[in-house]
Amino acid sequence: MASGTGIETVSTNRAFGGVQGVYRHASAATGTDMTFSVYVPPHEPGARLPVVWCLSGLTCTHANVTEKGEFRRACADLGLIFVAPDTSPRGEGVPDDPGGAYDFGLGAGFYVDATEDPFAQHYRMWSYITEELPALVAEHFPADMDRQAITGHSMGGHGALTIGLTFPERFRSISAFAPIVAPSQVPWGQKALPGYLGADRAVWRRHDAVALIEDGARVKDLLVDQGEADGFLADQLKPHLLAAACADAGIDLTLRLQPGYDHSYYFISTFMDDHLRWHAARLT
Amino acid sequence: MASGTGIETVSTNRAFGGVQGVYRHASAATGTDMTFSVYVPPHEPGARLPVVWCLSGLTCTHANVTEKGEFRRACADLGLIFVAPDTSPRGEGVPDDPGGAYDFGLGAGFYVDATEDPFAQHYRMWSYITEELPALVAEHFPADMDRQAITGHSMGGHGALTIGLTFPERFRSISAFAPIVAPSQVPWGQKALPGYLGADRAVWRRHDAVALIEDGARVKDLLVDQGEADGFLADQLKPHLLAAACADAGIDLTLRLQPGYDHSYYFISTFMDDHLRWHAARLT
Numbered sequence: 001m002a003s004g005t006g007i008e009t010v011s012t013n014r015a016f017g018g019v020q021g022v023y024r025h026a027s028a029a030t031g032t033d034m035t036f037s038v039y040v041p042p043h044e045p046g047a048r049l050p051v052v053w054c055l056s057g058l059t060c061t062h063a064n065v066t067e068k069g070e071f072r073r074a075c076a077d078l079g080l081i082f083v084a085p086d087t088s089p090r091g092e093g094v095p096d097d098p099g100g101a102y103d104f105g106l107g108a109g110f111y112v113d114a115t116e117d118p119f120a121q122h123y124r125m126w127s128y129i130t131e132e133l134p135a136l137v138a139e140h141f142p143a144d145m146d147r148q149a150i151t152g153h154s155m156g157g158h159g160a161l162t163i164g165l166t167f168p169e170r171f172r173s174i175s176a177f178a179p180i181v182a183p184s185q186v187p188w189g190q191k192a193l194p195g196y197l198g199a200d201r202a203v204w205r206r207h208d209a210v211a212l213i214e215d216g217a218r219v220k221d222l223l224v225d226q227g228e229a230d231g232f233l234a235d236q237l238k239p240h241l242l243a244a245a246c247a248d249a250g251i252d253l254t255l256r257l258q259p260g261y262d263h264s265y266y267f268i269s270t271f272m273d274d275h276l277r278w279h280a281a282r283l284t
Numbered sequence: 285m286a287s288g289t290g291i292e293t294v295s296t297n298r299a300f301g302g303v304q305g306v307y308r309h310a311s312a313a314t315g316t317d318m319t320f321s322v323y324v325p326p327h328e329p330g331a332r333l334p335v336v337w338c339l340s341g342l343t344c345t346h347a348n349v350t351e352k353g354e355f356r357r358a359c360a361d362l363g364l365i366f367v368a369p370d371t372s373p374r375g376e377g378v379p380d381d382p383g384g385a386y387d388f389g390l391g392a393g394f395y396v397d398a399t400e401d402p403f404a405q406h407y408r409m410w411s412y413i414t415e416e417l418p419a420l421v422a423e424h425f426p427a428d429m430d431r432q433a434i435t436g437h438s439m440g441g442h443g444a445l446t447i448g449l450t451f452p453e454r455f456r457s458i459s460a461f462a463p464i465v466a467p468s469q470v471p472w473g474q475k476a477l478p479g480y481l482g483a484d485r486a487v488w489r490r491h492d493a494v495a496l497i498e499d500g501a502r503v504k505d506l507l508v509d510q511g512e513a514d515g516f517l518a519d520q521l522k523p524h525l526l527a528a529a530c531a532d533a534g535i536d537l538t539l540r541l542q543p544g545y546d547h548s549y550y551f552i553s554t555f556m557d558d559h560l561r562w563h564a565a566r567l568t
Contacts, residue, residue, distance in 0.1 A: 013550035014513070020550055070354050072553070229298070266297035266304055269356070 007140055010035065016076035017042035022062065025136060029128040030089035031121060036133065037066040038141055039082040041075050050147035050283035051081045051137065052276065055129070055163075057154030058188075059107045061086050065153070070269035071276060078280040081143055085133055087155065089122040103188050104195055110183070111159030112207050114196035123196055126207075130163055149173040149279035153268055154232070155180055155188070157224075161209035161242075165217040173282035175223035175275045177268050178230055181242035182210040188236050213245040221252035223278050225271045227261030291424055294319065300360035301326035304350065309420060313412040314373035315405060320417065321350040322425055323366040325359050334431035334567035335365045335421065336560065339413070339447075341438030342472070343391045345370050349437070354553035355560060362564040365427050369417055371439065373406040387472050388479055394467070395443030396491050398480035407480055410491075414447055433457040433563035437552055438516070439464055439472070441508075445493035445526075449501040457566035459507035459559045461552050462514055465526035466494040472520050497529040505536035507562050509555045511545030 010022040018041040027034040043049055052075070056065055062084045065071070075082045088094075088109035095118045097105035105119075114123035138145045150171045152160035157179020164174030183189020184204045193204040205211035226239045233239075239255055246253035261267040294306040302325040311318040327333055336359070340349055346368045349355070359366045372378075372393035379402045381389035389403075398407035422429045434455045436444035441463020448458035467473020468488045477488040489495035510523045517523075523539055530537035545551040 013546055013548050014511075014544040014554075015550035016554050067352050067549070070357070070553075072550075073354070073557070227298075260298040262297055264297050265351070266299035266356075269354075270298075270300050273357070 005136060005139060007136060015039070016072040018072070018076055020066065020072065022066070023140075027089070027128060027132060029124045029132045032089040032091045032094060034089070034128065035062055035086055037062040037084045038137065039072055039075055040141060041072075041079055041081070043079060043142060048142055048144035049079050049081045050149065050280075051083060051143045051145065052279050053129075053148065053150040053152075053160070054082060054084050055111065055150070055152030055156030055159035056084065056087050057152070057156045058087070059102050060156070061107070064265065065268070068265035068269060069272055071272050074273045074276040078276060079284065080276060080280060081137075081141060083133070083137055085129055088125065094122045095119060104192055108155065108192065110155060110189075110192045110196060110207070111162065112193075112196050116196055116198050119196055125159075126163075129159065130167065147172060147283045149175075149283055151175040151177070151275055151279070152179065153177040154237075154263065157181075158183060158189075158209065161222070162207050162212060165209060165212045165219060166206070168217070168219045173221075173279045174219060175278060177224075177271065177275070178226050178232070178237055178263055179209070179224060179239075179242075180237060181239055182208055184208045184211060185241065186236045186238060210241050210245045213249045213251065218249060219251060221254065222246065223254045223256075223275060225256045225258055225267075225275070227263060227267045228257050228259050229261055230263040230267070232263055289420060289423060291420060299323070300356040302356070302360055304356065306346065306350070307424075311373070311412060311416060313408045313416045316373040316375045316378060318373070318412065319346055319370055321346040321368045322421065323356055323359055324425060325356075325363055325365070327363060327426065332426055332428035333363050333365045334433070334564075335367060335427045335429065336563050337413075337432065337434040337436075337444070338366060338368050339395065339434070339436030339440030339443040340368065340371050341436070341440045342371070343386050344440070345391070348549065349552070352549035352553060353556055355556050358557045358560040362560060363568065364560060364564060365421075365425060367417070367421055369413055372409065378406045379403060388476055392439065392476065394439060394473075394476045394480060394491070395446065396477075396480050400480055400482050403480055409443075410447075413443065414451065431456060431567045433459075433567055435459040435461070435559055435563070436463065437461040438521075438547065441465075442467060442473075442493065445506070446491050446496060449493060449496045449503060450490070452501070452503045457505075457563045458503060459562060461508075461555065461559070462510050462516070462521055462547055463493070463508060463523075463526075464521060465523055466492055468492045468495060469525065470520045470522060494525050494529045497533045497535065502533060503535060505538065506530065507538045507540075507559060509540045509542055509551075509559070511547060511551045512541050512543050513545055514547040514551070516547055
């Protein structure tokens with residue numbers, strides 16, 4: 001498709017009185033076509049609605065949370081637009097992990113602008129999520145861009161925390177489900193950050209929520225849910241590192257450890273309603 | 285796996301305070317392994333809970349409604365067990381539609397016991413759903429089999445209506461989403477019923493909700509939701525035929541035509557809560 005600010009409608013389905021859409025556009029940031037979903041709840045003509053961004057985790061596209069996130073009932077009740085982007089560029093010419101691993105390359109963009117070859121050309125998810133896609137959402141949907149919130153799961157929780165902490169004026173609230181809070185200190189991040197950003201660990205700190213807080217980033221509060229039966233908890237997620245950083249910085253972190261819950265969408269969907277109500281209280 | 289009444293746990297995930305499980309067993313009815321899902325909501329030790337059966341539509345397995353049906357929150361609130369079976373036998377030696385069509389064979393068992401070769405050996409979904417699986421559910425889950433309800437979507441709505449109308453003592457309530465109400469009169473049924481049951485249309489009547497009512501089947505009431513933007517509405521679903529039969533028979537049908545809604549899980553999930561509350565009111 002042609003480059004520009006146009007978007008192509010892939011599908012729309014009525015749901016909970018609103019419209020769940022899937023859209024595709026030629027991204028200038030990634031140099032590829034990108035697909036994303038937007039749920040627009042029922043609303044009065046001419047109304048402008050607050051926006052919740054939801055960033056997904058490793059291996060996901062927009063489709064996982066769109067199909068399994070169970071966010072539409074609450075978004076309809078609360079009057080929230082819900083935007084779900086993809087997790088990486090895709091398509092011909094987009095390099096993947098050399099070994100085809102799930103935790104780097106396709107489906108694993110880590111919400112950074114890569115500087116390392118061969119990833120620097122297309123893996124520009126930071127610019128895509130923070131600049132290009134917001135402009136499209138503002139142009140094509142009844143969005144009030146002065147009222148935005150951000151959440152995400154796992155790698156997408158990392159994205160939500162790092163983007164939210166970097167743009168505290170833009171996001172009135174930030175939450176995450178089982179986020180990677182300190183990628184510099186865990187295997188997923190210790191593979192992805194050098195792979196995309198090179199060996200200089202100082203550069204990684206801008207993409208590490210704990211490091212951002214240590215370096216002075218401040219928000220009023222955060223909500224994090226974490227399943228205690230999550231197989232990634234001990235090695236990859238380490239929410240106590242976020243708790244310690246927030247305590248030192250005076251950030252009011254609500255960290256809820258949920259007994260018996262794992263890393264799946266069964267966990268996310270269970271607590272999605274709480275997160276959306278938490279955001280709505282800060283947006284409306 | 286060995287034949288018998290054992291079940292193998294494929295997966296369990298905590299969700300909404302309960303457990304979403306997927307199970308597999310060697311079915312005597314179909315002569316194949318069969319997979320199904322059961323959600324058990326949070327409950328007091330020793331409690332026996334009412335059961336909602338949910339039969340799925342063409343091309344589906346247990347997984348579609350399990351992942352996209354958005355039933356767990358209401359089941360947890362209302363204390364309902366939710367059982368989602370597969371829609372056909374599967375596996376080596378199970379014959380499919382000769383042309384590989386989606387509307388016959390695998391994923392399209394139509395909830396009948398086939399009498400026609402080569403389908404008669406494995407396609408015994410009526411016996412599976414009405415006899416074998418209820419016995420397993422009663423044995424392995426905290427189910428109160430004196431309080432059962434049944435619902436379904438499309439072909440599964442056909443299954444819910446025909447099974448519910450055949451066993452009115454067993455099911456205290458019946459509902460459906462966009463059901464096939466008169467398979468004898470529409471293309472899907474006019475292919476499936478002779479394919480599984482042979483040319484004698486008198487035999488088809490036991491698997492046709494409208495014909496069952498015409499032939500004397502009676503229940504107190506029914507709930508049916510139907511999207512007005514459903515592409516199968518005019519040719520395959522024809523809910524007015526059910527409305528006419530119910531009017532003649534004195535069955536209190538609540539038929540809700542939902543403007544803008546299609547045949548997808550976005551439609552089902554929107555109204556799932558209403559159906560579960562409708563069942564709960566009759567079960568508890």
